[in-house]
Amino acid sequence: MTDLTHVRREYLKAGLRRKDLPNDPMALFELWMTQAAEANLSDPTAMVVATVDANGQPWQRIVLLKRFDEQGFIFFTNLGSRKAAQLADNSHISLLFPWHMLERQVAVSGIAEPLSTNDVLSYFVNRPKDSQIAAWVSKQSSPISARGILEAKFLEMKQKFANGEVPLPSFWGGYRVKAASIEFWQGGANRLHDRFLYQRSAVTEPWQIERLAP
Incomplete structure (x- = not known):
């Protein structure tokens, strides 16, 4: 103890x-x-x-x-x-x-x-754009097998919204x-x-x- x-x-x-x-x-x-x-x-x-x-x-x-x-x-x-x-x-x-x-x-x-x-x-x-994108990436509280999944999804979404507003x-x-x-x-x-x-x-x-x- x-x-x-x-x-x-x-x-x-x-x-x-x-x-x-x-x-x-x-x-x-x-x-x-x-x-x-x-x-x-x-x-x-x-x-x-x-x-x-x-x-x-x-x-x-x-x-x-x-x-x-x-x-x-x-x-x-x-x-x-x-x-x-x-x-x-x-x-x-x-x-x-x-x-x-x-x-x-x-x-x-x-x-x-x-x-x-x-x-x-x-x-x-009014959130920073990367924070807006992160909202699309994470299924909050659900299990994931590796951090790399989040990082790959973030890059994918960053490309998707590169030239416009993030809905x-x-x-x-x-x-x-x-x-x-x-x-x-x-x-x-x-x-x-x-x-x-x-x-x-x-x-x-x-x-x-x-x-x-x-």
Whole structure:
């Protein structure tokens, strides 16, 4: 057994107080996202996306957040992927933003709703061309025998679309996560972390705010 009990550090960068919280959690999320980007964190938009399969087994993977507003959090993916198949059966989803260097986490839970084709297209056309081509190449989450298959397919598709625009694949889309709860976690000294949970049962209701014990 590898003993990791000695791997510890104190969290002393900042605190979070109730009087400083806005009524709308998206205002605080925008501030924290801006600060994460300004701190030059590696991949500040990276989030852990958790879904559940038909047997109740949770699955997690890191995905990049691409847009957010008062309506929710948006990400894009192959609609043949494991996460998309699981969301088709169970639209409940959880997101986690692990901003370790700032001693912060944001955890979101809610429902994932598929984006319209127009919303997906408006993002897809602004991707780098090689990323557009890569969307055509990979049957995400399906087994492959060798990396060479992907590389050969990429070169084939690159030739195919060399002289024109890359069309939107029918199997490529995105989701808007509509939050039912958003928790902000700020590390504190002696493991007395600051945690605040925003919750609401309907989008027409105001957010309720609670401080949680660490």
